[in-house]
Amino acid sequence: MTTSDRMDTLKSISKDFKRILILFAHPSINRSEVNWPLAQATRQIPGITFVDLYAEYPTLDINVDREQQRLLDHDIIVFMHPLYWYSTPSILKEWQDLVLEHGFAYGHEGTALHGKVFFNVISMGGPEEAYSSEGFQHFTIRELLHPLEQMAALCGMLYLPPFTLFSARLAVEEQRLQDHIDNWVIFVKALQHDQVDIIKAQSLPKLNQDLSGLIQGESS
Amino acid sequence: MSSILFQAFIYLCAAVIAVPIAKRLGLGSVLGYLIAGIIIGPVIGLVGTETQEIQHFAEFGVVMMLFLVGLELEPKLLWEMRNRLIGLGGLQVLLTVLLITGGALIFTVNWQTALAIGLIFSLSSTAIVLQTLNEKGLIKTDGGRSGFSVLLFQDIAVIPMLALIPLLAIPELGAMGAEPHSGADHAHLSLVKDLPGWAYTLVVLAAVAFVVLAGHFLSRPLFRFIAASRLREVFTASALMLVIGIALLMTLVDLSPALGTFLAGVVLANSEFRHELESDIEPFKGILLGLFFITVGAGIDFQVLSDQPGLILGLTLTVMLVKGIVLWFLAKLFRLNSKDGWLFTLGLAQAGEFGFVLLSFSIQNQVIPIELSKILSLVVALSMLITPALFILYDQLFMRRGADESSAESDQIDEQGSVIIAGVGRFGQIINRLLVASDIKTIVLDHEPNMIDTLRKFGVQSYYGDASRPDLLHAAGIESAKIFIVAIDDRDRAIEMVEHVKRHHPHVFVIARAFDVGHLYLLKKAGVDLAIREVFEGSLEVGRAALKTLGIHPFRVEQMVKAFRLHDFSGLDELYDLWDENEAMAKNRAYLARAREHGDTLRDLLDKDRMELHDRSERGWTPPPKNYVKEFTED
Ligand SMILES: Cc1cc2nc3c(=O)[nH]c(=O)nc-3n(C[C@H](O)[C@H](O)[C@H](O)COP(=O)(O)O)c2cc1C
DSSP, rough: HHHHOOOOOOHHHSSOOOOEEEEEEOOGGGGGSSHHHHHHHHHTTTEOOOOOHHHTTTTTOOOOOHHHHHTTSSEEEEEEEEOOOTTHHHHHHHHHHHHHHHHTTSSSOOTTTTOOEEEEEEEEOOGGGSSSSSSTTOOOOHTTTTHHHHHHTTTTTTOOOOOEEEGGGTTTTTOHHHHHHHHHHHHHHHTOOOOOOOHHHHTTSGGGGHHHBBOOSSOO | OHHHHHHHHHHHHHHHHHHHHHHHTTTTTHHHHHHHHHHHIIOSSSTTTTTHHHHHHHHHHHHHHHHHHHHHHHHHHHHHHIIIIIIIHHHHHHOOOOOOOHHHHTTTHHHHHHHHHHHHHHOOHHHHHHHHHHTTTTTTTTTHHHHHHHHHHHHHHHHHHHHHGGGGGGGGGGGSSTTTTOOOGGGGSSSSTTOHHHHHHHHHHHHHHHHHIIIIHHHEEEHHHHHHTTOHHHHHHHHHHHHHHHHHHHHHOOHHHHHHHHHHHHHHHSSHHHHHHHHHHHHHOOOHHHHHHHHHHHHOHHHHHHHHHHHHHHHHHHHHHHHHHHHHHHHHHHHHHOOHHHHHHHHHHOOOOOHHHHHHHHHTTTTTTTHHHHHHHHHHHHHHHHHHHHHHHHHHHHHHHHHHHHHHHHHHHHHOOEEEEEEHHHHHOOOOOOOTTTTTOOOEEEEEHHHHHHHHHTTOEEEETTTOOOHHHHHHTTTGGEEEEEEEEEEEHHHHHHHHHHOOOTSEEEEESSSSSHHHHHHHHHTTTEEEEHHHHHHHHHHHHHHHHTOOHHHHHHHHHHHHHHHHHHHHHHHHHHHHHHHHHHHHHHHHHHHHOOHHHHHHHHHHHHHHHHHHHTTTTTTTTTTTHHHOOOO
């Protein structure tokens, strides 16, 4: 009851402004060349809630109540992280295990997340062409992220493909990082103002496939 | 007697009124003192010619200031500065002397007089510049360091200049009335007056060697002995004795006392008593320098000024312009960036207190006629008076740009942000080791000389001193510290320390070691940012080991300990709110300690512990209900 009340008030306040929650996870930021600069740029965007999970829970003692409240307070939930063994760094897994409780995120009563949007912002060490049935990683990145896609589905959230950077270890040397960050900031601002074609986005292999085609002039 | 008191009262009164107002108006303390001097001297005539004598006495402030500067400068740093000291300083003096001598030749026929004028104006004001740089925190910038190098070189160069001036004597001037060779100012005791050159050199070398060696080997045992007596004023007296003694020794061998004390400062820069010495000498230096500035202001002869205002102002501006051009040129030559270059140029363009000394010496030796000297002395004073305005100009020029640059710089400072640890017994030592191992700069204070001694042997940067003393905290750099850690084993002093630091330096994050809950609350009340009970974590560790030994799964034990910590912390906060509301209880520390330890509350506590612990530690990884799959297949 209270949950849906909350949702309604939230929606009315943020009619044309979407609140975005970025859950950032990187366990060794002093060596991060991609995700940390990306995180810094993200932090600067007005109206964003940015949470550095490893900073807030250095001993992985995630505060379940606080994290659930955060979910309630936002329309769009984003995991920002490097790809570690075809998945997230461990704290994001811990976060799922603890925060997405029965009765809150799933199950009969668990409707708190219904209608929210979910996606990942990830960097891969491997090159893009490797992530296909012919490549040495054998699966596409969307296939590898199926557990997260199904997590979103079970919680009633709208899943979008990831916003990706491949060959991340060479991004700085090859001067691709700044473009990536710039594109990401543009995309986030479009999301905030509801200018992204969500339906179209859902079927793409990655969000940053064709950004200008995805972002509409004005919200409908 | 009463006239001394009267004079002292007038000087103090003028300073007490003028300086705070000047500071409030953003003019800086130096200008405040100068204005105070002008008011009590030429304007309302409360003080007269005796200012001359007072000025000579007050110049001792410069000597003390150089001692303090030396203390901040480790020998290594001084060595790194050698190129600037000689290159920058030497060129500045040489070029300025050449240009001003050349200019003076236009006005006077005697090249000797012209050269003396060149020498007088080549010097800048160590007192004004260093004081201002320190006050504005600019001394550590590139411009500040360069300025300091030049000033130091000038202070050394004064000695050969004083030797040169008698050689420039023009006998005809004798008829003008000045007593030849009376040298009233410099008729001091000298051990070396009649020695041949080689012997003089030997004596000088011996004196310098004595200062260095004694500073290095003798001072420590002496200070340690005095520190052990725990008599504060004796330590102050010994610090004063040191500075005055060295100054005296230097005068006896015809060396600059400022140079001598500077050297002694450098030698002691690595000593554990450095901060203590600093905080002892600092107030004397401040007052003497203030007095010095007042006498400069009071000595301005408005009669001469109003007779020839155009000439004097014109000369002052010309001198400063010439000096400024030389400085600007050198800043370019030594590749200072524009901000530092301007600090250097605007900061050093005045003439200085040593100019007065050379001037009076020149008169006595019949190098400069009396009439001319009046004008020159006014030019020196006016240029000093204008200097604070130039610093304000510098501020204006770079205030805005400074803000832009600071965003990039502040990151660095963040990392550097130093930590002061008060008390390095068992507790403080571990904190210090962890921080130092993480490349954090720490400054450690303890009032136990033996402890400091041992720590120093292990290379820990530690200083002797009672960390509850505000001036010692100041000397340890509390203004620029990020964190202050109270790790001493004295409950009451810990609370006082927290109160003091939070009141006067609210920007510093204070962490304190608490003995028990009662102490923790008192620390909180004193404004501590974080207080940690000293035995809490250790006790938990023992509890954790016990639970594991009993065969409970280690990960489960971990969850229980974590839950217990959380539960205990929230209980602490709740209790504090109650405790804080009740003022009477807050005052009665003993009551609180009893309430906490007492049997019947303990029983409640244990009951509450068990229930809450269970709830909290069961929260994570809760499996869904047995038949929850139906929820998905039903509809
Ligand atoms: C533990 C670990 C596991 C990784 N697993 C993968 C992986 O499965 N696939 C891949 O393409 N890159 C993998 N990488 C490479 C990271 O994705 C890559 O280093 C990261 O995206 C670079 O971003 P950063 O500079 O922000 O750390 C892994 C790296 C680590 C440290």
